[in-house]
Ligand SMILES: Nc1ncnc2c1ncn2[C@@H]1O[C@H](COP(=O)(O)OP(=O)(O)OP(=O)(O)O)[C@@H](O)[C@H]1O
Ligand SMILES: Nc1ncnc2c1ncn2[C@@H]1O[C@H](COP(=O)(O)OP(=O)(O)OP(=O)(O)O)[C@@H](O)[C@H]1O
């Protein structure tokens with residue numbers, strides 16, 4: 001059973017990459033064969049797993065433009081059960097290059113046929129453009145990282161409307177897997193107010209696990225490792241392990 | 255003398271909007287006639303100045319598609335000497351809609367002719383797509399907010415390459431006005447290391463003023479006011495006043 005999940009939010013800096021990398025690592029640690037697709041031209045997920053800007057070729061761009069098959073592009077990471085398809089700067093040209101293509105929203109979907117993974121997780125860029133649209137059309141569901149700040153709350157309704165539009169026009173089976181609250185600081189009154197607000201309005205769509213603000217999560221990428229490997233006992237890493245457990249329980253129920 | 259400055263960085267959540275809104279307010283307070291252009295479909299600058307999603311029409315989209323003149327779209331804010339052109343969600347369609355237009359990179363530039371402001375400041379979305387390209391081509395210079403984190407540092411070289419490419423292909427007079435370090439927490443070793451690193455490599459391009467992490471800066475938008483009005487005495491607001499003074503001094507020298 002292959003599950004494809006997009007990690008998306010057009011608001012910038014809310015923890016999409018941090019969630020993608022640590023969730024993938026936690027899933028791989030429970031022996032689920034996991035593939036991370038870095039779908040952001042910034043390539044932050046690639047960097048987080050040790051593939052800095054010199055080691056990105058071949059990347060997702062060669063797959064989308066049908067130059068190379070997935071088998072050649074997909075790479076093993078240092079973490080057992082976790083493979084990655086890296087992103088390069090070429091990906092930034094995707095929107096203009098494919099804007100006239102009739103099937104411009106399902107380019108990624110076509111590339112993900114016949115794959116043998118338990119989970120495929122897609123890290124999206126901070127926009128609702130053609131890249132994120134492709135990711136949503138290719139996915140069974142979407143996980144929304146939500147920073148506990150005012151702008152992030154404002155952007156949530158825009159994102160949920162986009163998901164509804166994709167369901168209606170392109171992909172009726174798309175669901176919202178859940179909303180994960182990130183960068184939470186218990187001393188910050190605004191953060192607490194946003195958490196209360198989101199739990200009240202979105203109820204069971206919100207994961208119980210809240211990801212705390214934790215410096216180990218932001219230090220790990222400079223060592224080319226996920227926080228789960230860089231500092232397993234940190235509060236940040238432990239929160240992502242609990243989140244992965246919540247998602248796996250959710251999958252069993254479905 | 256009219257100066258047009260873009261506030262740009264493809265990395266998300268680094269303080270582009272917070273810098274745009276508070277810098278504009280500080281410039282207006284020194285009696286400089288200032289226009290803020292919200293060029294991000296999220297519309298966070300519009301929200302920060304009291305124009306929530308129900309009050310955005312007419313917006314920059316009607317200007318770019320030549321439906322209405324700037325005089326009709328430009329609005330006075332609650333702050334003397336500060337006007338705004340709001341952004342709406344329609345702007346998200348700009349990239350695909352103008353992708354085949356020969357002059358697709360200078361659509362905004364054509365709209366900003368014959369304006370009577372001392373400063374025009376453009377808040378850019380978190381991407382290096384057609385919107386940011388238009389902003390850079392329309393501007394005299396660019397200010398780069400840089401979060402004191404690892405990913406932000408990695409993205410800086412990509413952004414400086416894009417600025418170089420715009421200078422070479424479209425707009426030779428474009429300059430980097432400066433780099434402003436944001437969300438700095440003196441207790442965080444990574445933040446301190448990034449500040450040291452950036453000052454060493456980028457030297458005089460980096461402003462002396464460093465914007466501290468300050469909860470008042472993130473609370474102000476929920477009140478529809480800039481931090482300079484919401485809490486003038488906060489360390490965040492005071493840092494933006496110092497930054498504005500540094501920029502005005504820089505302008506006098508040129
Ligand atoms: N819980 C956390 N605690 C502390 N720092 C965090 C946390 N989560 C993420 N960060 C840091 O905050 C910054 C933004 O996070 P991240 O890059 O994961 O967000 P993003 O949504 O992927 O950003 P973008 O919109 O640019 O893709 C990064 O520097 C990251 O290291
Ligand atoms: N110095 C600061 N101290 C504390 N919070 C801040 C500071 N600067 C910005 N913030 C908050 O951090 C978040 C990101 O800042 P902001 O939205 O200005 O970044 P941005 O670069 O414009 O994001 P985007 O890439 O989505 O456009 C916001 O919730 C904002 O309120």
Ligand SMILES: [Mg+2]
Pocket residue numbers: 016017018040044123124125
């Ligand atoms: Mg990211």
Ligand SMILES: [Mg+2]
Pocket residue numbers: 270271272294298377378379
């Ligand atoms: Mg912004």
